[in-house]
Amino acid sequence: MKIDIITIFPRMFVGPLTESLLSRAQEKQIVDIKVHDLRSFTEDKHHSVDDRPFGGGCGMVMKPEPIYRALKKLRPKKTKGQQVIFLSPQGKTLDQKLVKELSSYRHLILLCGHYEGVDERVMNWVDREISIGDYVLTGGELPAMVLVDSVMRMLPGVVKEASSVERDSFYNGLLDYPNYTRPEEFKGARVPEILFSGHHARVEQWRRQQSLIATWKKRPDLLKKVRLSPEEKKFISEIKRTHKRRGE
Numbered sequence: 001m002k003i004d005i006i007t008i009f010p011r012m013f014v015g016p017l018t019e020s021l022l023s024r025a026q027e028k029q030i031v032d033i034k035v036h037d038l039r040s041f042t043e044d045k046h047h048s049v050d051d052r053p054f055g056g057g058c059g060m061v062m063k064p065e066p067i068y069r070a071l072k073k074l075r076p077k078k079t080k081g082q083q084v085i086f087l088s089p090q091g092k093t094l095d096q097k098l099v100k101e102l103s104s105y106r107h108l109i110l111l112c113g114h115y116e117g118v119d120e121r122v123m124n125w126v127d128r129e130i131s132i133g134d135y136v137l138t139g140g141e142l143p144a145m146v147l148v149d150s151v152m153r154m155l156p157g158v159v160k161e162a163s164s165v166e167r168d169s170f171y172n173g174l175l176d177y178p179n180y181t182r183p184e185e186f187k188g189a190r191v192p193e194i195l196f197s198g199h200h201a202r203v204e205q206w207r208r209q210q211s212l213i214a215t216w217k218k219r220p221d222l223l224k225k226v227r228l229s230p231e232e233k234k235f236i237s238e239i240k241r242t243h244k245r246r247g248e
């Protein structure tokens with residue numbers, strides 16, 4: 001996959017792209033990420049990327065010309081498998097389903113806004129707007145990093161074991177089950193006995209049940225959307241009943 005990021009703060013990407021999974025994914029050539037300084041697409045001597053808003057009001061607006069030139073260079077013409085994404089609080093909220101969809105593209109071009117945002121005419125060259133949540137940040141750089149990180153995890157070979165991605169929260173519509181590692185006992189808290197049983201099927205069943213419990217407790221809204229087997233539905237009704245009896 002190819003990812004081009006257009007920003008006025010290219011240095012913000014240095015840390016995230018040179019550490020951990022993202023750096024490994026690039027070394028393994030699973031992904032080719034390039035960060036482009038929007039100022040290099042300006043033609044005036046001050047390299048200006050922003051200007052005052054027409055109609056008055058506070059703040060500055062990002063000018064359309066440098067963005068147009070950058071997009072034209074990175075995507076000379078529209079082809080399948082490419083997406084120009086503007087990171088924006090007004091976009092569709094990023095969730096695991098959207099992350100999975102984005103991971104199927106061959107080429108993503110991410111545009112990071114700043115100040116009051118971009119000149120609205122830029123939207124003519126954008127395929128979609130994506131938000132990372134209902135709050136406003138100072139720029140699109142952190143959202144772009146969030147998007148790149150989450151999409152990368154979906155690409156084969158980035159996370160060592162594919163099954164660990166499939167188990168993650170949201171992938172199958174549920175939250176992840178609780179994990180434990182050594183020591184077996186810490187400050188009086190023991191690791192659940194079942195995990196020492198060596199009985200693979202029973203461990204798997206326990207984990208699925210724990211996922212259901214965690215989802216029910218922390219994100220009951222997710223349970224409405226997920227498809228459960230008749231046994232799992234029964235299990236959920238039982239835990240609801242026991243918790244009610246206990247007055248929880």
Ligand code: SAH
Pocket residue numbers: 086087088089090111112113114115116117118130131132133134135136137138139140141143
């Ligand atoms: N006035 C704009 C917000 C500007 S914030 C509005 O209300 O819509 C400056 C830039 O930060 C935006 O152009 C966008 O690129 C980025 N940004 C801010 N919050 C974001 C969010 N929740 N998700 C994605 N990008 C965001």
